[in-house]
Amino acid sequence: MDEDTVICRCEDLTLKDIREAxxxxxxxxxxxxxxxxxxxxxxxxxxxxxLVAAELARATGKKADxxxxxxxxxxxxxxxxxxxxxxxDG
Amino acid sequence: xxKGAEVVIIxxxxxxxxxxxxxxxxxxxxxxxxxxxxxxWGATGRCGAGIRQQWGTExxxxxxxxxxxLFKDLSAELDYDIEFAQGGYxxxxxxxxxxxxxxxxxxxxxxxxxxxxxxxxxxxxxxxxILRTDGLPGAAYCPTDGHANPFKTNLAYLRAAQRLGxxxxxxxxxxxxxxxxxxxxxxxxxxxxxxxARVVNAAGGYSAQIGKMAGLEIxxxxxRHQIMVTEPLDHLFDPMVISFTSGLYCQQVPPGSILMGMxxxxxxxxxxxxxxxxxxxxxxxxxxKILPILRDIxxxxxxxxxxxxxPDAQPILGQAEKLEGFYMAVGFSGxxxxxxxxxxxxxxxxxxxxxxxxxxxxxxxxxxxxxxxVIEPSVVG
Numbered sequence: 001m002d003e004d005t006v007i008c009r010c011e012d013l014t015l016k017d018i019r020e021a022x023x024x025x026x027x028x029x030x031x032x033x034x035x036x037x038x039x040x041x042x043x044x045x046x047x048x049x050x051l052v053a054a055e056l057a058r059a060t061g062k063k064a065d066x067x068x069x070x071x072x073x074x075x076x077x078x079x080x081x082x083x084x085x086x087x088x089d090g
Numbered sequence: 091x092x093k094g095a096e097v098v099i100i101x102x103x104x105x106x107x108x109x110x111x112x113x114x115x116x117x118x119x120x121x122x123x124x125x126x127x128x129x130x131w132g133a134t135g136r137c138g139a140g141i142r143q144q145w146g147t148e149x150x151x152x153x154x155x156x157x158x159x160l161f162k163d164l165s166a167e168l169d170y171d172i173e174f175a176q177g178g179y180x181x182x183x184x185x186x187x188x189x190x191x192x193x194x195x196x197x198x199x200x201x202x203x204x205x206x207x208x209x210x211x212x213x214x215x216x217x218x219x220i221l222r223t224d225g226l227p228g229a230a231y232c233p234t235d236g237h238a239n240p241f242k243t244n245l246a247y248l249r250a251a252q253r254l255g256x257x258x259x260x261x262x263x264x265x266x267x268x269x270x271x272x273x274x275x276x277x278x279x280x281x282x283x284x285x286x287a288r289v290v291n292a293a294g295g296y297s298a299q300i301g302k303m304a305g306l307e308i309x310x311x312x313x314r315h316q317i318m319v320t321e322p323l324d325h326l327f328d329p330m331v332i333s334f335t336s337g338l339y340c341q342q343v344p345p346g347s348i349l350m351g352m353x354x355x356x357x358x359x360x361x362x363x364x365x366x367x368x369x370x371x372x373x374x375x376x377x378x379k380i381l382p383i384l385r386d387i388x389x390x391x392x393x394x395x396x397x398x399x400x401p402d403a404q405p406i407l408g409q410a411e412k413l414e415g416f417y418m419a420v421g422f423s424g425x426x427x428x429x430x431x432x433x434x435x436x437x438x439x440x441x442x443x444x445x446x447x448x449x450x451x452x453x454x455x456x457x458x459x460x461x462x463x464v465i466e467p468s469v470v471g
Contacts, residue, residue, distance in 0.1 A: 024249070027260075032132045034241040037345065042321045057156055073391045074365050078321060082385030085374035087453070 007055075008048035010041020018052055022059045029053060030071045039070060042078065092257055094107040098277045100264045100300055102294035104240065104430045105419050107248040109290055110256045111168075112438035116276030119255030122286075126140075126263040130244045132294045135425060136363075136395025138317060138339055138351050138471065139237045140330045142179045143204045143427040144230055146195050146468040149404060150425070151202045152448050155191060156432035161238060164431065170246035172238045173344055179235035180209075180217055182225050182380070184335040189403075192230040194354070195468065199232070206232035218327040218381045237330065237341060238425050241317030247434075248333065267303045267416070274304070274415030280318055287440060288296070288415045295361060297420035304413055309458050310398050310421040311359040315351060315471050316369040318392035322346030332470045336376045337469050348384065350377050353471045354395075365392045395422040400458075403466040407433060407453040408440055415433035416420035417441060418455060424471050 003016040013036055021035040032038055032052055039045025039052070053067045060067075096118050102125025110121050117296045124314045125131070141161060143154040158176075183189040190385035192208060199206045209231045217231060252258055259281065266278035267289060276285045291308075293300045294333040323346050328339040338352040352373050370392055378385055400406060400421035410416045419437050422429070436446040457463060 015305050024245075028128060030131070031128045034128075034135055035245060038317075040391070041345070044390055060425035067345075075370070075389060075392070076365075078390050079370075080386050080388050081320070081374045081378060084370050084389065085378050085385070088369070 007051050007068060008041065008080050009036045010043050011037045013038050013048070015055065018055055019059070022056060027060060029068060031058065032056065044073070091259065091281045092122060092284060093464055095122040095257070096286065097122070097288045097290060098284055098286045098290055098371050099123045099290040100277070101125065101294055102129050102258060102260060102293065103132050103294055104244050104427050105294070105434060106246070106290070106292035107244055107251060108430050108434035109292060109419060109437045110251040111223075111247045111254070112257050112435045112440060113324060114251050114254035116438050116442050116444070118442060121251070121256045123251070123256060123258045124262050124264050125258070125260045128260045131163060132240045133395045133398065134240050134244050136317070136393060137240055138341070138349060139240050139343065139367070139427070140179065140235070140339060140341060141237055142235045142330070142425070143467065144179055144181055144195060144199060144206050144232050144235065144468065146197065146198070147404065147466045148202065148414065149450075149452060149464065150429070150466055151199055151204060153228060153429040153432045155202060155204050156430045156448060158234060158236075160431035160435070164243070164246065168243065168246040168250040170249060172243040172246050174236065174238040175344070176234050177235035177330070178231060178233040180214060180329045180331045181230040182214075182331065182333045182468070184228055184333065185396045186227050188335065189228045191370050191467070193389070196230055204232060205229055217329060220326055220381055221331065222380050222382055231329070235330065237343065242442070243427070250436060264300065264303070265330050269304065269413065272412070272414055288417065290417045290419060290437065290441070292419050294426070295398050297398055297418070301431045304410070304416050306410055306413060306416065308418065308420065308455060310400055310406070312361050312396040313355055313357050313359055314321055314362045314394050315397050315424065316373070316392060316394045317349065317351035318370060318389050321388045321390050323348065323387065331368055331380065332468055333380070333434070337470055338376050340377055342429065347390070348387065352376060352408070361396060363394045363396070365394055384423070397471070400425045402463040404453055404464065405433065405467045406455050407437065407450045411454070411456050423466070424469055431470065
């Protein structure tokens with residue numbers, strides 16, 4: 001994978017951006033998320049976070065299953081404000 | 091881990107990291123920051139990112155104005171883009187009585203150099219075109235209020251402090267404070283002991299617990315506050331929109347998503363960080379009352395953070411009278427991020443025995459025993 005490969009489509013982050021965050025001292029998924037916004041977009045990390053975990057494992061010499069995932073936050077699917085408020089007639 | 095330091099700061103959020111930076115800048119680089127988790131784990135990384143100067147007490151106005159002056163140049167000073175932008179704050183009134191209170195606040199703010207003003211419903215609509223103004227008596231507006239990225243501001247201060255020689259230990263917990271003869275002697279951590287004569291409690295939601303380690307009763311308590319964010323949209327409005335009646339705040343942030351939060355008057359004192367469906371529904375209903383156009387916009391994430399509150403909603407700043415070398419920057423009551431730059435500059439000067447830019451004697455821990463409280467009326471969220 002070259003460094004210009006897009007890792008997080010929602011936030012437009014490349015592998016280079018992720019490596020930079022790791023080089024600046026991020027050693028956990030939560031730190032990378034906060035430093036880069038990776039996983040904070042509409043898909044909530046469904047595409048990017050496994051890729052970031054793999055990169056973090058490589059960089060820290062850990063196994064992929066030793067990398068703790070980010071906290072999963074509700075709602076699990078995007079929900080319209082109108083639906084939540086109970087005023088959606090569609 | 092180091093064996094000793096001039097100053098040990100407990101907490102690596104915005105407050106701890108900025109105090110470390112200003113200390114190093116004042117010439118004291120032998121500083122250690124202890125962070126139990128990682129930068130922005132706590133309230134900094136969970137906050138609404140707003141920067142407001144429209145306060146009801148002179149002290150909060152001065153801390154906020156001083157902070158905005160520092161925020162303006164911070165990206166350049168720290169060599170890190172903190173995404174500071176001045177889109178203003180629009181404070182909605184829901185009654186004539188409240189609007190009258192805003193008039194008094196505005197005249198106090200103006201006397202301190204804060205360019206806030208009262209606006210008509212029509213003017214409010216020009217500032218936030220998607221705002222529903224039916225029944226709105228008016229609002230207060232300050233164009234130089236704004237927001238910054240809390241994660242980046244935290245990291246910007248931290249990295250700058252580290253470049254100046256400050257040591258940062260993440261995933262390292264403060265376990266105890268050693269004292270002798272009414273003075274601080276050291277800090278016990280999960281990685282070992284650090285000898286020091288000065289400790290700074292910058293532990294946010296856990297400030298009272300750190301106080302107990304030093305034998306002090308700090309009258310702060312924590313309370314869960316929830317928040318949520320939508321999918322990104324094209325640009326709709328600039329300012330943070332808030333209401334002291336519902337406790338709502340709402341802003342479109344740089345990625346385009348709309349961030350909104352709201353307090354619950356029945357929230358118990360706790361360290362609970364869970365998210366609730368009840369919040370989501372109440373928040374959606376309140377937001378759609380003032381911004382009905384957002385009904386088809388999707389919420390993508392919700393989370394919670396802690397307000398660390400004091401009885402008068404103003405922070406506790408400075409050294410404890412009963413324990414030499416124990417300093418506090420705690421109890422920000424939901425507005426720590428926005429006043430952090432000035433607060434931390436003040437703390438750094440006090441730690442160095444130098445004159446602070448603003449006197450904060452009235453924000454001492456001992457004001458509660460003496461009954462000298464100045465209550466801040468303008469808290470939101």
